[in-house]
Amino acid sequence: MLRLELVGISKQYPAVRANDNVDLRVEPGEIHAVLGENGAGKSTMMKMIYGAVRPDAGEIRWNGEPVDIKSPLQARNLGISMVYQHFSLFDTLSAAENVWLGLDKRLKLPEITRRISRVSKEYGLDVEPLRPVHSLSVGERQRVEIVRALLTEPKLLILDEPTSVLTPQAVQKLFVTLRQLAADGCSILYISHKLDEIRALCHRCTVLRGGKVTGTVDPREQDNASLSRLMIGAEPPQLQHKPVHAGALAFAVQGLSVPQRDQFGTALSDIAVEVRAGEIVGVAGVSGNGQQELMAVLSGEDLRAPANSIRLFGKDVARHSPRRRRKEGLHFVPEERLGRGAVPAMSLAGNTLLTRTEGVSAAGWIDTAKVQRLAARLIERFNVKAGGTGAAARSLSGGNLQKFIVGREIDANPKVLIVSQPTWGVDVGAAALIRGELLKLRDAGCALLVVSEELDELFEIADRLVVIAQGRMSPSIATADASVERIGEWMSGLWPKGGEPPPAVPAARVAGVHHAQA
Amino acid sequence: MLKLEPRPQPSRWMSVASPVLALVLTAILAAGLFAALGKDPVQGLSMYFVVPLSSLRQISEVLLKATPLIIIALGLAVCYRSDVWNIGAEGQYLLGVLGGGGVALWLTTQGLVLPKIVVVPLVVIGGTLGGMAWAAIVALLRDRFNASEILVSLMLVYVAQQLVNYMVFGPWKDPKGFGFPQTRNFDVSTWLPNLIPGTRLHIGLLFALALVALTWVFMFRIYRGYQLQVGGLAPLAARYAGFSSSASLWTALMISGGLAGLAGALDAVGTLQQINPHLSAGLGFTAIIVCFVGRLNPLGIVFAGLLLSMMIIGGELGQSRLGLPNALTGVFQGLLLVLLLACDTLINYRIRVRSALAAAR
Numbered sequence: 001m002l003r004l005e006l007v008g009i010s011k012q013y014p015a016v017r018a019n020d021n022v023d024l025r026v027e028p029g030e031i032h033a034v035l036g037e038n039g040a041g042k043s044t045m046m047k048m049i050y051g052a053v054r055p056d057a058g059e060i061r062w063n064g065e066p067v068d069i070k071s072p073l074q075a076r077n078l079g080i081s082m083v084y085q086h087f088s089l090f091d092t093l094s095a096a097e098n099v100w101l102g103l104d105k106r107l108k109l110p111e112i113t114r115r116i117s118r119v120s121k122e123y124g125l126d127v128e129p130l131r132p133v134h135s136l137s138v139g140e141r142q143r144v145e146i147v148r149a150l151l152t153e154p155k156l157l158i159l160d161e162p163t164s165v166l167t168p169q170a171v172q173k174l175f176v177t178l179r180q181l182a183a184d185g186c187s188i189l190y191i192s193h194k195l196d197e198i199r200a201l202c203h204r205c206t207v208l209r210g211g212k213v214t215g216t217v218d219p220r221e222q223d224n225a226s227l228s229r230l231m232i233g234a235e236p237p238q239l240q241h242k243p244v245h246a247g248a249l250a251f252a253v254q255g256l257s258v259p260q261r262d263q264f265g266t267a268l269s270d271i272a273v274e275v276r277a278g279e280i281v282g283v284a285g286v287s288g289n290g291q292q293e294l295m296a297v298l299s300g301e302d303l304r305a306p307a308n309s310i311r312l313f314g315k316d317v318a319r320h321s322p323r324r325r326r327k328e329g330l331h332f333v334p335e336e337r338l339g340r341g342a343v344p345a346m347s348l349a350g351n352t353l354l355t356r357t358e359g360v361s362a363a364g365w366i367d368t369a370k371v372q373r374l375a376a377r378l379i380e381r382f383n384v385k386a387g388g389t390g391a392a393a394r395s396l397s398g399g400n401l402q403k404f405i406v407g408r409e410i411d412a413n414p415k416v417l418i419v420s421q422p423t424w425g426v427d428v429g430a431a432a433l434i435r436g437e438l439l440k441l442r443d444a445g446c447a448l449l450v451v452s453e454e455l456d457e458l459f460e461i462a463d464r465l466v467v468i469a470q471g472r473m474s475p476s477i478a479t480a481d482a483s484v485e486r487i488g489e490w491m492s493g494l495w496p497k498g499g500e501p502p503p504a505v506p507a508a509r510v511a512g513v514h515h516a517q518a
Numbered sequence: 519m520l521k522l523e524p525r526p527q528p529s530r531w532m533s534v535a536s537p538v539l540a541l542v543l544t545a546i547l548a549a550g551l552f553a554a555l556g557k558d559p560v561q562g563l564s565m566y567f568v569v570p571l572s573s574l575r576q577i578s579e580v581l582l583k584a585t586p587l588i589i590i591a592l593g594l595a596v597c598y599r600s601d602v603w604n605i606g607a608e609g610q611y612l613l614g615v616l617g618g619g620g621v622a623l624w625l626t627t628q629g630l631v632l633p634k635i636v637v638v639p640l641v642v643i644g645g646t647l648g649g650m651a652w653a654a655i656v657a658l659l660r661d662r663f664n665a666s667e668i669l670v671s672l673m674l675v676y677v678a679q680q681l682v683n684y685m686v687f688g689p690w691k692d693p694k695g696f697g698f699p700q701t702r703n704f705d706v707s708t709w710l711p712n713l714i715p716g717t718r719l720h721i722g723l724l725f726a727l728a729l730v731a732l733t734w735v736f737m738f739r740i741y742r743g744y745q746l747q748v749g750g751l752a753p754l755a756a757r758y759a760g761f762s763s764s765a766s767l768w769t770a771l772m773i774s775g776g777l778a779g780l781a782g783a784l785d786a787v788g789t790l791q792q793i794n795p796h797l798s799a800g801l802g803f804t805a806i807i808v809c810f811v812g813r814l815n816p817l818g819i820v821f822a823g824l825l826l827s828m829m830i831i832g833g834e835l836g837q838s839r840l841g842l843p844n845a846l847t848g849v850f851q852g853l854l855l856v857l858l859l860a861c862d863t864l865i866n867y868r869i870r871v872r873s874a875l876a877a878a879r
Contacts, residue, residue: 014523014524014525299758300760301757301758321760321762322757322758322759322760323759323760323761324760325760326760332758334758336754339752339754339755340752340754340755340758341755341758342752342755343748343751343752343755344751344752345751345752346747346748346751350744353741353744354748354755354758354759355759357741360741364740364741364742365739365740365741366738366739366740366741366744368739392527395527
């Protein structure tokens with residue numbers, strides 16, 4: 001008997017048919033991958049299984065019985081648990097208190113604490129129940145979420161992109177836990193777009209494209225190319241990676257220390273990195289290790305950097321506003337597209353003006369015709385699918401808006417370009433286009449600093465890698481000399497000391513131990 | 519069965535139609551109110567929508583009242599688009615009354631007779647600076663101490679009212695005014711030039727029309743205006759672009775404070791030719807409604823200003839001719855704003871009729 005079966009499920013939203021006659025069959029104890037690009041309908045499918053959205057047509061069967069799941073509460077009572085990509089934990093409460101909140105109110109806290117310890121021991125999920133959540137690393141927080149889900153003794157566990165916040169080592173650890181869970185009879189729905197992980201972990205894989213199922217396969221018998229054909233209908237284009245011709249020193253960061261902005265922020269401590277013209281330096285690291293803080297300081301959105309800590313062609317720009325840095329040739333692509341990289345309610349033409357002032361006279365007069373032409377050029381050059389220059393930024397899909405924003409900065413011919421998460425939430429085709437454009441810009445002699453949480457991406461485009469962990473930065477290593485294992489180790493803060501000037505990182509400061517209050 | 523369903527894109531058409539729909543609904547409810555008060559609804563409605571347009575004299579009064587409403591609302595539109603919630607335009611208006619009126623009063627008491635080409639700019643500058651000074655307090659407290667501009671600007675209205683009271687009960691009181699709290703009449707030489715002979719309409723209307731054009735240009739053609747709106751729509755994007763939020767705050771408040779002050783000066787010197795405590799009658803608050811009914815758009819504000827002015831004049835007419843209660847104007851203004859906000863739902867949502875069959879399924 002199947003644990004879960006979806007038969008002919010459809011869901012129509014005003015503008016899009018999110019699920020179109022979708023079938024899904026999950027056996028007991030099976031790890032079943034749901035693979036698809038952003039917007040393929042994965043989340044809608046999960047929301048229907050979890051009772052957050054109701055299907056327009058079709059039937060959901062649970063252990064062979066047709067069910068009408070009206071709410072997440074009902075789903076939990078059936079034995080369905082979900083771990084979201086974005087955690088829902090209260091920072092000021094302890095892990096045990098957070099778990100307690102989601103459970104039966106009659107249970108007492110000491111009882112919960114005991115059960116957490118038991119479950120974490122059983123599945124090798126190292127969680128200290130009494131630690132406050134704000135002191136936990138992202139991986140630890142995820143483990144709290146998983147433990148919370150497990151305490152309800154689920155028959156089906158849904159995991160939404162669980163590895164996006166983990167080091168390679170932590171991913172391996174998670175897989176061990178999941179395999180053990182499956183062996184105990186719990187079915188697992190594993191939502192992801194990372195092909196390697198699916199092939200390593202899952203027993204079956206249902207692939208979605210444009211709301212329809214394009215195939216159900218055994219991922220262990222597939223290779224990345226065949227899975228990606230199912231997912232996007234084509235293989236992603238290969239990138240042209242020419243040899244580096246690193247030129248003069250363009251961008252140098254030295255002795256950059258910035259205290260944490262608030263209790264939950266990360267302090268930057270004695271960061272040093274250099275980027276030469278014509279090379280891409282990748283910044284790897286698990287999210288929440290100071291990337292956001294570093295980006296804000298480098299872009300000028302945060303002006304607390306000490307004098308002389310940021311130099312552009314030898315000139316101190318640490319106290320320059322973002323506009324001034326842009327005039328001096330430093331452009332920046334932030335990770336949030338809507339609301340930071342673009343104004344959601346404004347047209348693409350209006351959003352062009354955000355960082356491109358060719359259409360503005362010295363007196364501050366806007367030449368709208370010129371701005372329109374520039375926006376139209378960006379749309380054409382970077383293959384942005386939008387309803388013209390007048391389309392509001394928020395009407396674009398994530399990938400198209402990202403192409404527009406990255407394109408806007410590339411088209412400015414920057415001398416130094418800092419990009420944060422260039423392909424976050426972007427489909428495979430758009431991601432390949434963006435990476436290709438970054439490489440072209442490098443070949444044209446621009447110095448690029450790329451921050452990404454996707455190691456594959458950094459290995460693909462970067463010439464040198466550095467790792468940021470707990471607000472400190474590792475020495476750089478040529479990508480050719482690096483391996484995923486080595487970078488993964490560095491991501492826990494364990495890089496070799498010496499060679500590079502300070503800082504000496506105390507050996508005790510390993511992953512999981514929260515950073516000292518600077 | 520009716521169902522509200524989100525639209526994939528906000529409807530442009532509805533954003534224009536919504537104020538019209540709100541107006542129609544207000545008129546329907548108003549007719550019901552008249553009937554409940556025992557008055558003829560047709561006659562009542564005609565007081566608001568027909569009589570104010572029935573003669574040149576009436577039309578000139580509508581235009582006269584619309585002038586300050588439009589000028590204040592233009593400034594507020596800049597402010598609200600910047601996400602700066604100045605709701606104390608009334609106070610800034612009163613300081614404009616004191617600034618512009620003060621210039622005229624000083625010239626009168628000194629017996630100085632200057633040509634209009636000198637007097638008008640002096641009055642305008644006096645009023646604008648008065649409004650700016652009052653708004654500067656708001657900006658300073660917000661910028662320096664992060665005090666809510668909503669509360670500060672609102673509370674400063676009451677301070678401004680007391681300030682006007684103090685002036686007209688005290689230092690500026692008309693010595694020959696039989697003890698009434700008012701200044702002496704300003705000298706004829708300080709009055710604003712008349713626009714249509716035989717009416718009270720003065721060149722303030724031309725200021726309003728010129729400012730409509732200037733505000734439109736500022737909002738849609740000047741980089742500074744663009745920066746303000748980015749700050750209002752997406753503060754993080756403004757920081758990313760490198761626009762200073764404190765500069766935006768000050769610009770928005772100086773523009774709206776200055777314009778409210780200008781409106782006060784034009785009213786004091788042009789319309790009343792003296793200062794008394796009843797000069798404003800809440801125009802600074804009515805202008806907030808004008809601003810929203812006009813969709814924060816300079817051209818929309820012209821129409822909304824005329825509409826609200828008609829409602830004020832209509833209320834006065836209804837009071838004198840039909841014996842309608844004075845509070846009715848306020849009721850209608852409130853109704854219009856509430857209905858507008860309700861109708862605005864339809865910009866982002868549409869109504870779908872689901873058949874009983876589909877609902878049952």
